[in-house]
Amino acid sequence: MARIRVLVVDDHRIFAESLAAALAAEPDVDVSAAGSGPAALRALERGAAEGRGYDVLLVDAELGALTSGEPPAVPAPRQEGAGVVDGIALVAGVRAARPAVRSVVLAEKDDPRAAARALQAGASGWVAKDCSLQRLLSVIRGVLRDETHLPPALLTGVLRELTTARKHRTESERLVESLTPREREVLRCMVAGLGRKAVAERLFLSPHTVRTHMQNVLGKLGVHSTLAAVALARRAGVGPAEPVIRPLGGDVVERGGQLAQ
Numbered sequence: 353m354a355r356i357r358v359l360v361v362d363d364h365r366i367f368a369e370s371l372a373a374a375l376a377a378e379p380d381v382d383v384s385a386a387g388s389g390p391a392a393l394r395a396l397e398r399g400a401a402e403g404r405g406y407d408v409l410l411v412d413a414e415l416g417a418l419t420s421g422e423p424p425a426v427p428a429p430r431q432e433g434a435g436v437v438d439g440i441a442l443v444a445g446v447r448a449a450r451p452a453v454r455s456v457v458l459a460e461k462d463d464p465r466a467a468a469r470a471l472q473a474g475a476s477g478w479v480a481k482d483c484s485l486q487r488l489l490s491v492i493r494g495v496l497r498d499e500t501h502l503p504p505a506l507l508t509g510v511l512r513e514l515t516t517a518r519k520h521r522t523e524s525e526r527l528v529e530s531l532t533p534r535e536r537e538v539l540r541c542m543v544a545g546l547g548r549k550a551v552a553e554r555l556f557l558s559p560h561t562v563r564t565h566m567q568n569v570l571g572k573l574g575v576h577s578t579l580a581a582v583a584l585a586r587r588a589g590v591g592p593a594e595p596v597i598r599p600l601g602g603d604v605v606e607r608g609g610q611l612a613q
Contacts, residue, residue, distance in 0.1 A: 360383060364412070459481060525588045
């Protein structure tokens with residue numbers, strides 16, 4: 353009998369242990385529990401190293417804040433968990449680092465917006481915490497057949513949220529495309545959190561020129577602050593500028609080996 357390896361991730365210990373015990377009673381299910389995102393990522397890494405990788409992750413939608421940072425771009429396998437802040441961010445990280453693992457979000461209430469975010473992050477299902485064990489088992493087995501599971505009552509709301517998000521993304525992409533190549537470089541530096549002086553040093557421009565470019569970026573994007581510009585850029589799929597690697601010798605080298613200084 354093929355066994356399904358399940359990892360329950362919930363910072364409510366009693367719930368996590370109770371759910372794990374109920375699932376473990378099934379003859380074809382092996383289950384473990386983790387109380388945080390970093391603990392879950394360590395368990396995934398351990399399981400993969402031992403040749404006993406997990407198949408399904410059951411993640412609490414309200415998983416507590418794990419760090420004070422922003423949600424990550426997905427960490428590399430040996431750095432998993434750095435910056436993970438909530439259940440949906442955990443789903444995104446696992447989806448990118450370990451695409452074979454299916455994630456199902458467990459929620460205490462129906463929330464179309466959160467469910468849409470979970471699907472966008474790579475979740476295969478959204479299930480109420482108070483659903484029956486048989487319902488949960490059906491979802492676990494279904495997502496392993498590449499099915500996506502949502503409560504019927506959420507379907508209309510989730511579709512509306514996804515359609516709205518796509519509309520906003522399309523508009524954001526159009527605005528970003530109106531920027532010149534140099535302005536896009538400046539925008540990527542802004543997304544990376546660089547200030548005017550750091551952008552000037554990075555792009556070999558004067559601070560005055562960078563200020564002009566930043567003003568042009570805000571004007572073309574139709575926003576009035578750097579934060580708003582960064583939010584719009586993220587919606588358009590604009591990533592941060594690559595970090596600068598500083599070797600011990602003191603030279604500054606851009607990622608990819610291009611000598612910058």
